[in-house]
Amino acid sequence: MTTPHYVTCPNCGEKRDASGRYTSPANREHDQRWWAEEHLSGRCVADGARTFTQDRISAALNRAADKVCALAPQDVRLGDAINLVANAALHILEFPDADLEAVVEAKYSEDVDTVLGWVRGGH
Numbered sequence: 001m002t003t004p005h006y007v008t009c010p011n012c013g014e015k016r017d018a019s020g021r022y023t024s025p026a027n028r029e030h031d032q033r034w035w036a037e038e039h040l041s042g043r044c045v046a047d048g049a050r051t052f053t054q055d056r057i058s059a060a061l062n063r064a065a066d067k068v069c070a071l072a073p074q075d076v077r078l079g080d081a082i083n084l085v086a087n088a089a090l091h092i093l094e095f096p097d098a099d100l101e102a103v104v105e106a107k108y109s110e111d112v113d114t115v116l117g118w119v120r121g122g123h
Contacts, residue, residue, distance in 0.1 A: 009039035
């Protein structure tokens with residue numbers, strides 16, 4: 001397994017694991033671009049307030065979900081539930097009154113009963 005390699009923003013002090021061990025090459029490239037735009041540019045402290053783009057929130061949620069799922073890769077039901085939470089959070093950011101059925105309809109190609117059934121009783 002790759003050892004974490006942390007870099008620290010010279011402006012705000014935020015740390016980032018730059019090893020790429022929890023992400024795909026495409027996500028690694030996205031993360032590097034975001035790091036340069038947000039942190040190396042100094043934008044992270046430009047006006048004192050921290051705001052995050054939907055892309056950044058999505059990337060963070062998906063990386064977090066991948067890390068938690070990796071703790072128990074044999075537990076498909078846990079992975080399904082964690083991925084549903086990540087997808088629900090992203091959808092609810094944009095549509096605060098959405099229920100899980102609306103999340104599934106927007107984020108999955110499978111029908112609602114199938115997706116919710118993965119969490120309720122596994123595959």
